[in-house]
Amino acid sequence: EPEVTQTPSHQVTQMGQEVILRCVPISNHLYFYWYRQILGQKVEFLVSFYNNEISEKSEIFDDQFSVERPDGSNFTLKIRSTKLEDSAMYFCASSAAGGSGYTFGSGTRLTVV
Amino acid sequence: GENVEQHPSTLSVQEGDSAVIKCTYSDSASNYFPWYKQELGKGPQLIIDIRSNVGEKKDQRIAVTLNKTAKHFSLHITETQPEDSAVYFCAASMGTGRRALTFGSGTRLQVQP
Numbered sequence: 001e002p003e004v005t006q007t008p009s010h011q012v013t014q015m016g017q018e019v020i021l022r023c024v025p026i027s028n029h030l031y032f033y034w035y036r037q038i039l040g041q042k043v044e045f046l047v048s049f050y051n052n053e054i055s056e057k058s059e060i061f062d063d064q065f066s067v068e069r070p071d072g073s074n075f076t077l078k079i080r081s082t083k084l085e086d087s088a089m090y091f092c093a094s095s096a097a098g099g100s101g102y103t104f105g106s107g108t109r110l111t112v113v
Numbered sequence: 114g115e116n117v118e119q120h121p122s123t124l125s126v127q128e129g130d131s132a133v134i135k136c137t138y139s140d141s142a143s144n145y146f147p148w149y150k151q152e153l154g155k156g157p158q159l160i161i162d163i164r165s166n167v168g169e170k171k172d173q174r175i176a177v178t179l180n181k182t183a184k185h186f187s188l189h190i191t192e193t194q195p196e197d198s199a200v201y202f203c204a205a206s207m208g209t210g211r212r213a214l215t216f217g218s219g220t221r222l223q224v225q226p
Contacts, residue, residue, distance in 0.1 A: 004156075033213070043157065043202060045213040056213050091156050101147055102214065104156035 002026040004105035006092050012111045013082055021077045021108045023092030032075045033093040033102065034067065036060070043091065049075065082112045115140040117205050119217025126193050127225050134220045136203035137185040143205040146179060146186045147214070151200045160201075161188070193224045 005024040013019050025032050034046040048056040049067055066078045075094075079086055089109050093102040116139040126132050138146075144165035149157035163170045163177045163186065170177050174193075179186040190197055200221050204214040 006156075035214075042218045043204075043214075043216040045215070048213055058213070093156075101159050101162055104149075104158070106154070106156045 002103070004092055004094055004103050006090075006105035006108050008108060009106065010109045010111070012113060015084060015112055016081050019079050019082055019110065021079075021090050021092075021110070023075045023077075023105055024073050025075055025092065025094030026096075026103055027073070029094035029096050029103075031055075031095045032067075032069070033095075034077045035091045035093060035104075036088040037091065037107075038088045046077070046090075079110075082110075084112050086110060087112045115143055115205055115207075115215040117203060117215050117217040119203050119220060121220060122218065123221045123223070125223045125225060128193060128195060130193055132188075132190045132193055132197070132222055132224075134188045134201055134203070134222075135185060136187070136205075136217050137183075138205040138215075139184065140205070140207070141181075141184065142207050143215075145206045145208060145212075146177070147204050148175075148177060148188050149202045149204065149216075151202060151219075157202060190222075193222075195224050195226050198222055198224045 007022045032049040035043050037043045045058045047061045064080045068076050089107045091107045092105045095102045119136045147162035150160045151157045161175050161177050163179050174191045176189040200219045202219050203217040206212045206214045
């Protein structure tokens with residue numbers, strides 16, 4: 001069964017450093033998303049991406065965040081200057097044009113120290 | 114924006130019993146309601162979804178019901194097994210897999226053998 005692949009599975013970074021989280025969505029999917037889950041809390045939407053541009057973003061997705069699809073397979077989330085409160089599990093997801101529902105990756109656990 | 118409330122937060126059942134998890138949503142424009150199962154250290158996995166033009170959907174031991182008038186939907190798991198133990202999330206969106214999902218706060222289901 002096709003999977004969404006995320007790397008790394010766990011990243012520790014110092015406050016103020018830049019991090020890039022990487023995702024390989026399912027190959028025939030056209031919509032890409034980032035969500036985050038702070039430990040013990042609900043999954044929160046960050047941003048959606050379609051046709052090489054952001055189609056929707058939440059209040060969480062401020063100027064410190066950016067997304068990019070640098071080639072035909074990768075989808076990245078960059079946090080420019082990490083804060084302690086950015087510590088969370090970050091999930092990438094993708095969906096097909098036909099609206100068949102999301103497939104989530106296994107996540108990247110980001111720990112900011 | 115959309116708000117999804119989910120109850121209960123924890124649920125413990127004996128193996129073979131049924132489990133019911135309930136969600137309410139606030140935005141009458143929402144028309145897509147997926148349910149996700151999240152096991153420890155993994156991403157949310159879609160287990161069943163329902164669209165607003167359908168009142169009930171069943172897939173083996175899992176069923177979902179939707180009451181659009183009351184703006185609530187429920188997950189029913191029959192003949193529970195220990196491997197059903199996980200955190201279950203409901204979600205709502207205004208599009209079938211293309212738009213941002215708003216998640217409920219999750220239900221930790223424990224099936225006692």
